[in-house]
Amino acid sequence: MNFRIILSVLGLLLRLLGPMMLIPLGVALYYGESPYPFAVAFSLTTIVGAMLSFQYSSADEGDWEKREGFAIVAFGWFAAALFGSIPYMFDGVTPLNALFESMSGFTTTGATVFINIETHSRSLLFWRSMTQWIGGMGIIMLFIAILPKLGVAGRQMFRAEAPGPKEDQLKPRIRETAKILWAVYVSISVLELLLLLIAGMSFYDACTHTFTTMACGGFSPYADSVAAFNSPLIEGIITLFMFIAGANFALHYKTLYSDKKSLLKDNEFKFYFVIVGLATVLLTLLLWRDTPDSIPTSFRYAVFQVVSILTTTGYATTDFNLWTDSGKVVLLAMMFIGGCAGSTAGGIKVVRLLLLLKYARSELFKAVHPKAVRPIKFNGKSVPGDIMHAIISFVVIYFLIFLISSAILSIFGMDLTSSVTASIATLGNIGPGFNVVGPMANFSTVPAIGKLVLIANMWIGRLEVFTVIVMLTPEFWRR
Amino acid sequence: MNFRIILSVLGLLLRLLGPMMLIPLGVALYYGESPYPFAVAFSLTTIVGAMLSFQYSSADEGDWEKREGFAIVAFGWFAAALFGSIPYMFDGVTPLNALFESMSGFTTTGATVFINIETHSRSLLFWRSMTQWIGGMGIIMLFIAILPKLGVAGRQMFRAEAPGPKEDQLKPRIRETAKILWAVYVSISVLELLLLLIAGMSFYDACTHTFTTMACGGFSPYADSVAAFNSPLIEGIITLFMFIAGANFALHYKTLYSDKKSLLKDNEFKFYFVIVGLATVLLTLLLWRDTPDSIPTSFRYAVFQVVSILTTTGYATTDFNLWTDSGKVVLLAMMFIGGCAGSTAGGIKVVRLLLLLKYARSELFKAVHPKAVRPIKFNGKSVPGDIMHAIISFVVIYFLIFLISSAILSIFGMDLTSSVTASIATLGNIGPGFNVVGPMANFSTVPAIGKLVLIANMWIGRLEVFTVIVMLTPEFWRR
Ligand SMILES: [K+]
Ligand SMILES: [K+]
Known part of the structure; x- marks a missing residue:
């Protein structure tokens, strides 16, 4: 194991993460809140990053092997969560809770x-939402550009789907692909931001909700989540963009820049669409039967909640x-399905x-x-056995981890219901579960050991299990 | 599809089933209860069986193909449940409930x-227990002798394990294997019967509990199940025999007649043993922590309940x-694991x-x-890919059926808890679940459509899913 290269790349990641903390610092200044949490976090992150980069600069030219790739991805995400948790601690959040919240953000x-979201500073809540947007960008890159190189969990399949120049060395390809995906992710985000502004949201709300929609993240600066706006228009926009964010970004790129029918030709997207459709119809009927709501109101809740949970966003417009x-x-x-590959x-x-299902058939x-x-x-081609x-x-x-973590919590x-749904909600990067971890509740009552398990779940689940x-x-550590 | 051969074998099965109904008829006479339910059931079953056999006697010489094999197994079990339900209807049970109870027996x-088990006649409750013993014998034969021939769900693996003469035609081999397994099953049953009598049970209780232990069945003529006896000795005997019944009968044969260490050499049996051990220790500690019971009492409940649920027997000594x-x-x-292959x-x-687990590893x-x-x-040999x-x-x-049936019930x-556990408890042929279908409750409150789903679950689960x-x-029906 080449630890030098791992630490070198971690240094680079931290040097990229540090300056991003200047944005919530600006937000703090704008709202007249203390800029120190972000100043300290920025300084620490950047300095540690620079030190690592300086110390291991020569390593940059060394060999990347698969094992180093796994370690970089896993520890990179963890380091982001760790340094990203600094600002929380200035707001009176305990270190464990800060790590939980920060991991929940970056994953x-x-x-x-x-417990009372609105009591936290505007700038901290901005940072909290922003970490999800950063995490979302990271995940698209991970899935489309990095994991296929590591041969993890069937994503070789999607190698052909990734935009950018064809196969050569790992680094130039990642750089090219990153640029393209970055452009697509930013463009769609800007579009949502504009639509939310037009729909009447404040700039702050539009930013934070765009961050967390595009990342399938689901953090909201309001305890009532999207229900706080009580606006069918806003719900409609967010539903649409959750649906987009839950689909393959490589296909979005293709749809935008080459073949307009890329999405519609894709077997996964079609199945995704069918699941959303069927689940929405079923849930509408059930809500109509079981609640006093009319069909249109039932549909409004049903479509939002189905898309929110299937895409693992986790927003709520009602206390489901x-x-x-x-x-x-x-x-x-929906919690046990999730969104499409190459999405956030x-x-x-x-x-x-x-x-x-095809296999069983x-x-x-x-x-x-x-x-x-x-x-x-799949998409007209035979699926190789190793995939x-x-x-x-x-x-x-995945199920094994789900069962073990459910058992530990319980x-x-x-x-039981809380244990099971808290496990799947973190392992699937969804957010809320049922009962004590329901959409209008929070994870504060989970015992410390449970929080550690859930932090691990979020980390493992987000990195497609194998990576961690x-x-x-x-064998991983053996020479 | 050769329907003639299917109907011919169904005829044979019914001719075998009919005379077995004379035993509960004898019980009815002994207790001064009406023998008519069993007289009618015996007559109907035997006459229909004889008519089918007569009508399709020539078909007996025809070809068995895989598809006919599937159909015979599936419809054979269904026919047994159907004709076996006749005596229930004489005791005021509705046809749907009678089919449910009878399917629950034969599977x-x-x-x-x-609702009130003790209000039913002694002879009916005897028959109810006896159907499980018949079903248990059927299942051992199915698993060890028939399914490997049909190439279903990995049991090719155990072909080598089956006792009796080596490969030739299907029919003589099934007959030989059946005789040997029959002898093993009866011998162990007699041993349990004797031990239960020595432990102080009445002959009636010892018979019915032997029937339902050896079959991993779990029907008891008492609403309180095994708790009715409140005897650690009886619980110990039943625990031991549930554990035996949950292990591979082909290995029991080998252990008894050739290699004494057959069980201990078997990877599955070792893992089964480890699961029982670990789960018992964990549950003992949890009960000790969460209830006022001492460690020994906690252990007494834990070991019984772990073995009862893991072996899918479903007895209870406490309202878990x-x-x-x-x-x-x-x-x-435990509900999601079940017993060993080739057991009841x-x-x-x-x-x-x-x-x-080995695969994922x-x-x-x-x-x-x-x-x-x-x-x-597995057992020192490479597992072929197709297995x-x-x-x-x-x-x-299995999971798909579990999810669909849970959803329908819900x-x-x-x-939710009742839906989920009722589904797994029937699909896994366990018996009781939690909440409204808990061990001291019953399935009477399940709506009619739910009962149909659960009847299907029992049938599908017992026949190793693929068969049904x-x-x-x-493709099955196409020529
Ligand atoms: K989420
Ligand atoms: K059972």
Whole structure:
């Protein structure tokens, strides 16, 4: 293991992260709040980054191997969360809670330990939303540009989908792809920002909500989340952009710059669309049956909540924790699916579910016709066996982590529904669950050990499981 | 599809089932209860069986193909449940409830719709327990002798394990294997019966509890289940025999007649043993912490309940529905595992879980060493790829059915915990779940459509999913 290269790249990441903290510093000055939290965080982050870069500058030219790649991604995310948590501590947040909130930000989870969100400073809440936007950009790059190089969990599949110049060395390709994705992400964000402003949001609200929509993040500066605006127009805009953010950004790029029908041709996007449609219809009917609301009102809540949970954003326009269990079941199913590959969404991902279903279907076929060969197709191409292997292992390990963390939470005193939904809500980077971690509640009541488990969940889930879990195997560290 | 051969074998099955109804008829006469329910059921079953056999006698010589095999198994079990339900209807049970109870019997599930069990006649409750014993025998045969021939869900693996003469035609082999397994099943049953009698049970109680222990069934003629006896000795005996019944009967045969260490050498049995041990220790500690009970009392409840749920028997010595959620989580985890392959237990099965874990582990290894080849081993042999495929598809389809049935129950008004546990308790042939379907409650409050879903679950789960589900594919029916 080449630790020098890892520390060198971590130095670079921190040098990029530090200056971003000047933006909430500006917000603090604008609102007459203390700029010191951000000044200190900026200084510490940048200095540590510079020191690492200086110390290990020669390493920059060394070899990247797969293992170093895993370590850089995993520790990079962790370092961002760690340094990003500094400003929270100035606002009276305990170190554990600050790390929880910061990890929840950079992993675009949106689970909060804040009891009274509005009592925190405007600048801190701005930073909190902004960390999600930064995390969202990171995740698109990770999924489309970095993980395929590391051969992780079936994303070889999407290598062909990634925009930019074709295969050569890792670094130039990442740089090119990053630029293109950055442009797409920023463009769509600006569009949402403008629409939210037109819909009547303040600039502050429009910024923070754009940050957290585009990242499928779900942090809101208001305890009532999007329900605070009580505006069907705003809900409609946010629903649309959550839906966009939950789809593949490589396809967005293609749709914008080459083939207009890229999205519509994609099997994953079609299935994603069908899931949203069917779940919305079912949930509308259930809400209409079980609540006093009319069909249009039921639809308004249903479509927002289905898209919010399926894309793992986690916004709420109503306290769905108060719904009957039949409505909750629809949301729970969404929690176990997640958005599309190459999006900012978390979860198991639509493509994995789709391929698993095709796989099971093909085995049923084989049970009747043992000698017939019928390959599993995705976007017209046969899916190679090793991609199916990676997907299956992903799902097995994902469920294993989900079960273990549910069990730990429950053993440390949380009720079953809260344990289970808190686990999936963090592992899937969704944010809220049910009961004590419901959308109008928060994670402050989780015992300390539970918070550590959930921090790990957010980190593991966001980095597509393998990136972190592979470091637990002895082979990873062996020379 | 050769329907003639299917109907011919169904005829044979009914001719075998009919005379078994003379035993509860004898019980009815002994207790001075009406023998008519069993006389009518015996006559109808035997006459229909004889008519089918007569009508399709020539078909007996025809060809068995895989598809006919699936259909015979699936419809055979259904026919047994259907004809076995006749005696219930004479005791004032509605046809739907009678089918539910009878399917619960023949599938060794043990979920009951009886509100006051003790109000039903002694002979009916005897028959109810006896159907589980018949079903248990059927399931061992199905798993060890029939399904490997049909190439279903990874049981090719265990072909080598099956006792009896080596490969030749299907029919003589099934007959030989059936005889051997029958002998093992009866011998162990007689041993349990004797021990229960020595422990002080009445002959009636010893018979009914032997029937339902050996089948991992869980029906008890008492509403309080095994708690009715309040005897640590009886609980110990039942725990031991549940544990035996939840292990592979082909290995029991080998242990008894050839290699004494067969069980101890088997990877699945070792893992089964480890699961029981760890879960018992954990649950003992949790009960000790969360209830006023001492460590020994906590252990007494824990070991019984862990073995009862893991082996999918479903007996209770305490109302575990009243435990805190942390204790329930341990049982819930057991519900998703189940017993060993080739046992009378249901569920996903220990071997599938073990191989899935090995599979995921090997992918983690591959993530670090992409070129290294490390095959998945089971009992010292490499597991062929197609067996892994079959196991994975099994688990995917199993979860899919579990989710769909949970959703349907929940949509039709059951609370979430009840819906989820009722689904897994029937699909895994366990019996009781939590909440409204808890161990001291019953399934009578489930709406009619829910009961139909659960009947299907019991049937599908007992027949290892593929046997039934494959009939839903168009390829199955195409020539
Ligand atoms: K989120
Ligand atoms: K059972």
